[in-house]
Amino acid sequence: MSRQSNSLLAIAAVTLALIPAPALADTTPTPQAGKAATAKTAKPVDCAQVKCIALTFDDGPGKYAGKLLDTLKKYDAKVTFFLEGQYVKSRPSYVKRMAQEGHELGNHSYKHPKFTEIEPWAIRSEIQKTQDEIKKAAGVEPKILRPPYGLADLQVTEVAAEFDMPVVLWTAGSRDWDLKDVEAIKKQTLEVAAQDGIILMHDWVKQTVEAMPSIVKTLQSRGYHLVKVSDVVKKHELKPGDVFPLPQGWEN
Template identity: 80%
Template sequence: MSRQIYSLLAIAAVTLTLTPAPALADSPANQQAAKTAPAPVDCEQLKCIALTFDDGPGKYAGTLLDTLKKYDAKATFFLEGQYVKSRPAYVKRMAKEGHELGNHSYKHLNFTTIEPGAIRSEIQKTQDAVKKAAGVEPKLLRPPYGMADLQVSDIAAEFGMPIVLWTGGSRDWSTKNADAIKKQTLAVAKRDGIILMHDWVKQTVDVMPSLVKTLQSRGYTLVKVSDIVKKENLAAGDVFPLPEGWEN
């Protein structure tokens, strides 16, 4: 969908990792990487769901990563640059263990209320922090609070990034109750769903082993956002998913 349809759109609360250019085939390192690279996920065949974690890396991220590794689950982390700077080891581990890294601003400012230069600075500083910590740059943008308008869309396009929101939220930031978080997440879980969560909420991290096991028992494969949105063919600056009432 073209981003032109989002003129003056303000999306309230309710990294599609672009395929890199192929490496030189004759490189020994690339040949070894090709042998060890995991098979691509096909969400046309699998019942996929993407758990996404905003505002991190939080101080409980290490425990969360342990759980995801134990159950062979992937996730997408929409990171704040200020916490990337203070907790770079978590970011490096996220990338190393095959998770997706997205950009969630540097200090969680509302992009619809600040000047274009400030938006660009928030995005660029986070890109630089993630690159320094993990050696990769995010390919997806999730604006703070899920707030975007045409200006935000245009600036996202300048950085070559689509804007990815969510299909359902865990409300973990509000309830901070493990049972409630699990119940709410299962209530909004659906095939190709993108679920909003936060790794700074201790109860979210605490309930994750039980939640992951339950989702897997219901047939879900926990994947990265890029696996889910691959078929959408998002262009830089596009917003997905569209909130109700904004579809063509």
């Protein structure tokens, strides 16, 4: 797979308008967050051999992230969090816990601007500031980028390549930002669930977090392994600046 090389045409991966979470500081840790635990050494999952799905959470960490992490820990499920630097700064304890409990951290900008409408230096700043905040909070730096709103063009992919990051979008969405209803979010998520799927969700949506125990249990009962997005895309051998899944109209 190669990056689009013809123009700076901005292409949205989907038409969903992602609304960032309110910037309310919430640094109160959940009971588990105060423990000096280290990330579990989990047995690697081979998605070429088992049925995998990646749940991904954008715009966080939201104020309900602690409850979500409790659910994921209970059911031994792993997910990927695409974090905004501004919320990492206000809720660092959640980010530290995400890393400690073996979840994957991705970069989702600092303040959620449309990367296709700002200058390259501004994109670099958004990415770098978020890398710095995540490193400060969790001791690790993201290796994958998801641009706000899923918008990417040649300029965005070139900057992503400078940071040695592929751009990882999604195959389907939970529509949780719009539905705001536990049963509707559960129904939508289970309907779009597919092997090697990458599902877009948000941990700032209270109803999503409330729906997660049922969603996780149902997916696991259907034989799915809930894994990090890097496990799902591993077979594609993404290079810095590559985009996956490739938006319609982009070259293969």
